[in-house]
Amino acid sequence: MELAAKHFKANASRALIDVQLQKALGNVEKGFIGKRKKAADALPEFEQLRDNARDIKDHALAHLDLYLEEYEARVKAAGGHVHWAETAEDARRIVLDICRKANARTVTKGKSMITEEIALNDHLSANGIEPVETDLGEYIIQLRGEHPSHIIAPAVHLNKEQVEGDFRRVHTHLSQERDLTEPVALLSEAREVLRQRYFAADVGVTGANFLIAETGSSVIVTNEGNGDLTQTLGKVHVVVASIEKIVPTLEDTSQILRVLARSATGQDMSVYTTFSTGPRRPEDPDGPDEYHVVLLDNGRSSMLGTEYQDMLRCIRCGACMNHCPVYHAVGGHAYGSVYPGPMGAVLTPSLNGIDESGHLPNASTFCGRCESVCPMRIPLPKMMRHWRESEFERNLSPSTTRYGLKFWAFFAKRPKLYRMAVSFGMPLLSLFGGPSRRFKSLPLAGGWTRYRDLPAPEGRTFLQAWAQREALKQEPSAEGAEK
Amino acid sequence: MNARENVLAKLRRVTGVTGDDAARRATVASRLSDAPKGVIPDRANLPRDGKIELFCAMAAQFGATMTRVGSYTDVPAEVSAYLRARNLPAEVRMGADKRLEKAKWSSEKNLEVRSGASDGGDLSGVSHAMAGIAETGTLALFSGPDNPTTINFLPEHHIVVLKASDIKGDMESVWAMVRKAKGKGEMPRALNLVTGPSRSGDIEQTIILGAHGPRALHIVIVD
Numbered sequence: 001m002e003l004a005a006k007h008f009k010a011n012a013s014r015a016l017i018d019v020q021l022q023k024a025l026g027n028v029e030k031g032f033i034g035k036r037k038k039a040a041d042a043l044p045e046f047e048q049l050r051d052n053a054r055d056i057k058d059h060a061l062a063h064l065d066l067y068l069e070e071y072e073a074r075v076k077a078a079g080g081h082v083h084w085a086e087t088a089e090d091a092r093r094i095v096l097d098i099c100r101k102a103n104a105r106t107v108t109k110g111k112s113m114i115t116e117e118i119a120l121n122d123h124l125s126a127n128g129i130e131p132v133e134t135d136l137g138e139y140i141i142q143l144r145g146e147h148p149s150h151i152i153a154p155a156v157h158l159n160k161e162q163v164e165g166d167f168r169r170v171h172t173h174l175s176q177e178r179d180l181t182e183p184v185a186l187l188s189e190a191r192e193v194l195r196q197r198y199f200a201a202d203v204g205v206t207g208a209n210f211l212i213a214e215t216g217s218s219v220i221v222t223n224e225g226n227g228d229l230t231q232t233l234g235k236v237h238v239v240v241a242s243i244e245k246i247v248p249t250l251e252d253t254s255q256i257l258r259v260l261a262r263s264a265t266g267q268d269m270s271v272y273t274t275f276s277t278g279p280r281r282p283e284d285p286d287g288p289d290e291y292h293v294v295l296l297d298n299g300r301s302s303m304l305g306t307e308y309q310d311m312l313r314c315i316r317c318g319a320c321m322n323h324c325p326v327y328h329a330v331g332g333h334a335y336g337s338v339y340p341g342p343m344g345a346v347l348t349p350s351l352n353g354i355d356e357s358g359h360l361p362n363a364s365t366f367c368g369r370c371e372s373v374c375p376m377r378i379p380l381p382k383m384m385r386h387w388r389e390s391e392f393e394r395n396l397s398p399s400t401t402r403y404g405l406k407f408w409a410f411f412a413k414r415p416k417l418y419r420m421a422v423s424f425g426m427p428l429l430s431l432f433g434g435p436s437r438r439f440k441s442l443p444l445a446g447g448w449t450r451y452r453d454l455p456a457p458e459g460r461t462f463l464q465a466w467a468q469r470e471a472l473k474q475e476p477s478a479e480g481a482e483k
Numbered sequence: 484m485n486a487r488e489n490v491l492a493k494l495r496r497v498t499g500v501t502g503d504d505a506a507r508r509a510t511v512a513s514r515l516s517d518a519p520k521g522v523i524p525d526r527a528n529l530p531r532d533g534k535i536e537l538f539c540a541m542a543a544q545f546g547a548t549m550t551r552v553g554s555y556t557d558v559p560a561e562v563s564a565y566l567r568a569r570n571l572p573a574e575v576r577m578g579a580d581k582r583l584e585k586a587k588w589s590s591e592k593n594l595e596v597r598s599g600a601s602d603g604g605d606l607s608g609v610s611h612a613m614a615g616i617a618e619t620g621t622l623a624l625f626s627g628p629d630n631p632t633t634i635n636f637l638p639e640h641h642i643v644v645l646k647a648s649d650i651k652g653d654m655e656s657v658w659a660m661v662r663k664a665k666g667k668g669e670m671p672r673a674l675n676l677v678t679g680p681s682r683s684g685d686i687e688q689t690i691i692l693g694a695h696g697p698r699a700l701h702i703v704i705v706d
Contacts, residue, residue, distance in 0.1 A: 045523075228636050284627060
């Protein structure tokens, strides 16, 4: 599947009539929203923790250069290697070099969005090394040749029948008679198949939820245990992480952990939170012989000090997309970017340029649910608005939008004229609304009326209605006097 | 070296700072040495028994089972009973933890105890946790010869022994234990925080226990 954010509109139209997808998307609301609310409500300190989590990341970002130096020194002291990568291409080359030095034929992978961002799998495959995704969702979409449609639930766009079809197509060494109707059977089969891959793999690649400056540890947060098998059983463990994953101390990590799992899946803690520090030690009976960290910039430093800096607080919990009405309607693939949903709508233009991804910050109703649930209090709607402004300023938005906005702005800047025009227009529209009080089609609003009716105005403007309401308050009625 | 210098120089340029600003260095140094705690949930601010009770309730909520025994010598019989009740072979994999050695496994004549790291062929493994976190029902396990990391993930049944006095209220108490055991800024190679048995919700967002890690987590609390 090609990733191209510029096709958002066409992708979204297709997604809306995709019956399988629409059925699967029903699981997003069912699976996430109530659980998050329950977990957050059960912790009285949740809102305070969100404030503190935000402050910790702001502090880390303000001192990022120094914390990165500290972190690097601690990793080296523990016997690990740190590689700095300015671009996705640099990171791919570094990981490939490590794999080649280890004579790797297969590489197991824990779930990681950063390796999606740098398109690591394609690069390894093109160079004769087989990447094996081990997270169940990632494994399924790898079999299908797809990209994740959600940052923590990569296969949320699929139904179990589709997964069954994929397993029957690929796991041909197993009996065709086997019963795969229940999700538990599918999970068991994936477990059996992947068990062998962990042991056969030469290198295990994971991402990181946090990098801790105090200890030089990388942290992964998972539920399945695949990330741990990946990094424990491979001879070489490679962590790929972007520079803004730095947090100062263990204490800071636990503050953010308290909001991460609750916001993501509604768990108090994910099943496995693993702190890894360096390679196997002399006395250790297990663990990797080598431990490498690839520290990736890939556009983050360009966001620092700009109106998009707050986005660097993101901990990739997925709460924003779980609560987004646009994501619920079209799913993650429609965005055509590695990162979907509201966080992707802000991050993608920062990483790939607004020219390529202008549709994404426009794919929002500005309802504000994303910001209201973001554990790091990232003002996502505000930043999407910044992108819309920048798109407008650079003449990138379509001419109809531009003329429409200019026409509206002409009146909006002249309140008297505006009021005169609407007080003339409203009764007229009300009149044309007919007995049904609805428009089935309307010039210049075809995009709306193609799918639904537009209710006709009541005949008065908002200001007229408001003035009348205020006037009624001034002369108390019998009912009002009783109160 | 170039990429490193470029990234650091760019970070400093865009934020208008320098790397040799003594005040910034002092801020970072004091944050790292003081490690301020922040907001600690009140839910685990309980006396000893309350902590143990909360730990058990939370661990059960996340799918773990547990039992309490009076001393380490009761552990082998408890492990045997667990295996028997689930029709599992009387075999366990275990590391070299001194506290587990104290348990006198020879008392269970039929139980085969294999030592060292797991190679994936074990159905059941036994570990000793270094702490329990009451706040979330979480176990903290250190890597090393005493408790090899592979035992935490490869067996289908993970039995974890935990001293009642090691059940702490919050995560921060575990950081204090880590620093006491390893020194400030030092960590075991792997520190695993484990909350319940492994699970996946990747197929239709239906949670199923037993993904790639253990299908069952059984905690034996020793008073």
